[in-house]
Amino acid sequence: MSHHHPHARPTLPVAGEDHARLTIDLSALADNWRTMARRSGAARTAAVLKADAYGIGLEPAAKTFHHAGARDFFVATPAEGAALRALLPDVRIYVLSGMWAGSERLFFEFDLVPVIVSEEQLVVFMAAIAEGGDLPCVLHVDTGMSRLGLRVEDALALAEDAARPASFAPIMLLSHLACADDPAHPLNRQQLQRFRSVVKAFDDIDATLANSAGIFLGEDYHFTLTRPGIALYGGAAVNGVPNPMKPVVTAEARILQVREAKAGESVSYGASAVLARDTRIAVAAIGYADGYMRSLSGSGVPLRTAGISGASGVLHGHAVPLIGRVTMDLSHFDVTDLPPGSVRAGDFIELFGRAMPIEDVARAGGTIDYELLTSLGRRYERRYETAKK
Numbered sequence: 336m337s338h339h340h341p342h343a344r345p346t347l348p349v350a351g352e353d354h355a356r357l358t359i360d361l362s363a364l365a366d367n368w369r370t371m372a373r374r375s376g377a378a379r380t381a382a383v384l385k386a387d388a389y390g391i392g393l394e395p396a397a398k399t400f401h402h403a404g405a406r407d408f409f410v411a412t413p414a415e416g417a418a419l420r421a422l423l424p425d426v427r428i429y430v431l432s433g434m435w436a437g438s439e440r441l442f443f444e445f446d447l448v449p450v451i452v453s454e455e456q457l458v459v460f461m462a463a464i465a466e467g468g469d470l471p472c473v474l475h476v477d478t479g480m481s482r483l484g485l486r487v488e489d490a491l492a493l494a495e496d497a498a499r500p501a502s503f504a505p506i507m508l509l510s511h512l513a514c515a516d517d518p519a520h521p522l523n524r525q526q527l528q529r530f531r532s533v534v535k536a537f538d539d540i541d542a543t544l545a546n547s548a549g550i551f552l553g554e555d556y557h558f559t560l561t562r563p564g565i566a567l568y569g570g571a572a573v574n575g576v577p578n579p580m581k582p583v584v585t586a587e588a589r590i591l592q593v594r595e596a597k598a599g600e601s602v603s604y605g606a607s608a609v610l611a612r613d614t615r616i617a618v619a620a621i622g623y624a625d626g627y628m629r630s631l632s633g634s635g636v637p638l639r640t641a642g643i644s645g646a647s648g649v650l651h652g653h654a655v656p657l658i659g660r661v662t663m664d665l666s667h668f669d670v671t672d673l674p675p676g677s678v679r680a681g682d683f684i685e686l687f688g689r690a691m692p693i694e695d696v697a698r699a700g701g702t703i704d705y706e707l708l709t710s711l712g713r714r715y716e717r718r719y720e721t722a723k724k
């Protein structure tokens with residue numbers, strides 16, 4: 336029994352007290368970076384750290400990659416770059432969203448490399464270096480995604496523009512693949528050819544094209560630097576092939592109650608799950624407020640009306656399906672087929688990770704592992720496992 340001491344200072348929950356936990360395996364993270372570096376052949380290998388390192392935590396991820404040998408890092412925004420600079424003083428940090436008017440100061444103060452994404456940003460950048468002095472930049476060329484980057488013809492014109500100020504010398508060209516997760520897609524080769532034509536026009540310049548999936552497309556796609564993200568975090572970069580990466584994140588939730596319900600009774604909001612048999616239900620302390628999305632529900636959400644089943648968790652080595660709707664803080668799993676008495680309140684159920692591939696759970700929710708990882712809420716206890724000694 337614990338006792339309430341009226342004069343003791345209350346402390347926040349500590350390890351083991353909270354409702355859900357994330358275990359983040361930093362040695363798997365380092366191994367995954369080394370695997371991608373090996374697959375990148377002669378090219379240098381960066382690490383993409385945007386969105387708090389895909390949800391796992393910027394600081395432990397940045398330090399782990401740096402220790403493994405990474406010296407080039409990509410973030411989405413200058414604020415992310417500034418946070419990273421405080422952790423790693425001696426690396427190159429590229430900001431994928433580039434430099435917009437009003438953000439110039441951050442690039443100089445935190446030594447960030449803007450990835451220029453438009454003609455408009457080019458103007459902002461030119462004005463910034465005219466005033467603030469030398470600053471390297473990367474030029475993003477759109478080769479088939481219509482998201483960010485100069486059009487190929489504009490990039491070619493820029494390369495050939497004799498009037499281009501001598502001070503404007505991008506240190507690298509960048510483009511991004513739209514369909515690299517589908518190796519047979521014809522757009523991959525088209526993007527490669529367009530990118531090559533621009534790289535050639537700029538004459539002897541560094542270049543980067545491949546994200547995680549792009550690295551798997553082979554040497555042609557590697558250029559000078561590769562930019563893996565999801566594969567480092569254990570995600571499945573390429574569709575339709577076994578995922579070669581080690582799982583990094585394991586999410587688990589506490590079972591709050593194990594209860595019996597009778598055939599014909601219903602479970603959760605909307606009564607969408609009507610039980611076909613007497614059922615033992617484990618109620619887990621996890622919900623959509625934790626990023627365990629409502630679309631993962633066993634029934635009662637539009638994606639599920641086609642008869643597609645929802646996600647499953649793993650309890651004591653057995654896969655157990657979600658039943659009914661996922662709610663804000665709670666989800667229900669059918670544990671009828673487990674040995675009686677084997678599931679108890681207080682046990683943890685794995686939602687995804689070592690025993691349940693994250694990409695399978697994401698697919699059951701109509702999404703991708705990227706979204707599942709970057710949506711994980713703030714309520715988890717986070718445990719970082721470092722290299723085994």
Ligand SMILES: *Cc1c(COP(=O)(O)O)cnc(C)c1O
Binds near residue numbers: 383511564565
């Ligand atoms: C997010 C991102 C990456 C990393 O992509 P993954 O598919 O996670 O490997 C690389 N390049 C750009 C431009 C990105 O936005």
